[in-house]
Amino acid sequence: MRQWYLRITDYANRLLEGLNNVEFSDSMKEMQRNWIGKSEGAELDFDIINSEEKIKVYTTRPDTIFGVDFLVLAPEHELVQKITAEEQRSSINEYLHYVKSRSDRERISEVKQITGCFTGAFAINPFNGKQIPIWIAEYVLAGYGTGAIMAVPCGDQRDFSFAKHFHIPITNIIGENFNGNEANPTKEAVLSDADFLSGLKMADAIKVVIEKIEEKGIGRRKTNFKMRDAGFSRQRYWGEPFPVKWENGTAIPLDESQLPLELPHVETYGPGPEGEGPLANIASWTNKKLETSTMPGFAGSSWYFLRYMDPKNNNSFCDKKISDYWGQVDVYIGGTEHAVGHLLYSRMWTKVLYDLGLIGFDEPFKKLVNQGMIQGSSRFAYRVKGTNQFVSFGIKNQYMTDAIHVDVNFVDGIEMDVNAFKNWKPDFANADFILEDGKYICGTEVEKMSKSKFNTVNPDDLVDKYGADTFRMYEMFLGPIEQSKPWDTKGIEGVHRFLRKLWRMFFSDTNGKIWNEEKANDQEFKILHKTIRKIEADTENFSFNTAVSTFMVCVNELSEINCHKKEILDKLIILLAPYAPHIAEELWSQLGNEGSILNATFPAFEEKYLLETDKEYPISINGKMRTTISISLDANHPEVEQIVLSNDVVQKWLEGKTPKKIIFVKGKMINVVI
């Protein structure tokens, strides 16, 4: 069946280069780089004895040309039949039959198995005229490079194993760097017994050989990519239809006036007569000779963000003036599972649209944030083999046991409620338990949340109990957004207490309203502006866990000095609104403010409230912190030295000696070196 392909390989290099201009995580960039799989090397032609044909090999290590002991073709290579010698033909055919019988799965899973077959033909090393045997083997892939390699057993482990297995003599070109027991893939060794390359370091020899190859006209510098073109048709109904019709085997694009092409109504979604998509069953469709495959899911997902900018436009996918205005997506949040799919395709489409002049940027997403997964923390009980007896975690090693997932909802921390366990499933009704210290302790493991692992926690239950704000803030408080971490329901109390404490700054349980309209003092402004600065920075950095802790510190500090002033509280709850929107909105209204807090102006940070005249300097003796001294920030080095040396603690450590040196970093620290 004919299939459509997206020629993404044409963009391989630009997709690679473009990674330098986007803010993706290192691991995300690495995944894309691996997938694109750029490698630089050379193609090299080998003549074949008694044949007009040449074998083109691809190598990243042309420096090892004098260590070539054989060539290997992929079994699917087009020259295999042509060059095979008569006396080898039956063996070769047998091997080809064997390869064909093996599924991809087997080929991948039995990687270590060495198989191959000699063709009976010989090639000639273009540099020294040496005759080298030509083999075929399934470890060489038809789809990569030229489907043929030059094998250098002293430098490549697969080649080495192959040579050993088939008793092919090994040439050593790296002297004592090769020990005869395994290949050494180094580039640092100095070449020997390698003609004009002898004495050169391998890494340097690469360039020399490539120049020589091009000069002799027997090959060329060549870059290869692992990435393949992407299959772009699906034999399904749901998907954008291709605006293409077929005339005598030629695909003709529909005229723009015939667009948009919409999916026809169908009664059933069964496949077409010859395995095509469901559209092949629709006469009104096939009569027009329209393409019956549809596009895959990543077609639409590659450019939807552009359509969002201009969703009602009937003339174009998105007016350029509008995409110029909105520009790239500033922040894209998603999982790593899209690394080599959607995120690569949409980068390519954006480049295509940019090349066509239809948009003004060639990377879709400026910044990508991969949120971590909230994992489950599973609990296990240990059943003694062949019994209905369960042994506590700490003493389970005295028995042969099977671990069984236990529902986390009847385990408090790690202590299991044995009665709840008995009632859980009929099988366990008569279970008995071997306890430690009167308790049944469970084993734990962090895994994906999954019903089958009984480690799921239902957010709705928690929202019912604590409210959406608490739940939302606790999720943020758990840790850095990019990190996966296990859910721990116990910790949610802390965030809940914080919100209650916040509420008590406005209303007392006994006296009702306690917030007031008094003027705030410098100390209160200092606390507020310290908070504004930190919240602004943390929010921009997606450091939500530290932002939540900043709110806690702020409320702790304001409570300590009994601040209930609207002037301060107004600003605080505006900061809080993105983190705990419900309570912030409610308090905003309770404070008598007009309208929604969402329309309030974000408070401006003012440095002046944080200016200090003194600094509590840490004083180190030989790099170890011993005490602190409060010193004016204006003090210069000699003044500081005098203050420090007259300090009792410093005097004690000096033991009458004179310090060798006093290091003073203004506004930071002081270190006395004895």
Next chain:
RNA sequence: GCCCAGGUGGCGGAAUUGGUAGACGCAGCAGACUCAAAAUCUGCCGUUCGCAAGGAUGUGCUGGUUCGAUUCCAGUCCUGGGCACCA
């Protein structure tokens, strides 16, 4: 095997360019309030020696650079993730 990220208290984690390690929270311990409970509040909380003051030690491990290293460098171990006969 190759590549990437990461190893900090009982736990989740903090430490913005090398400058007071452990912020904030959970759990725990002791206490206040209460008939009691809940709620709230106070104190302690890396390890270790010490009644205390204070000292020693401490960011996976071994070295190095530095007045000073969780932070930089080299090596090594472990965990998580990705890729994998890609020549």
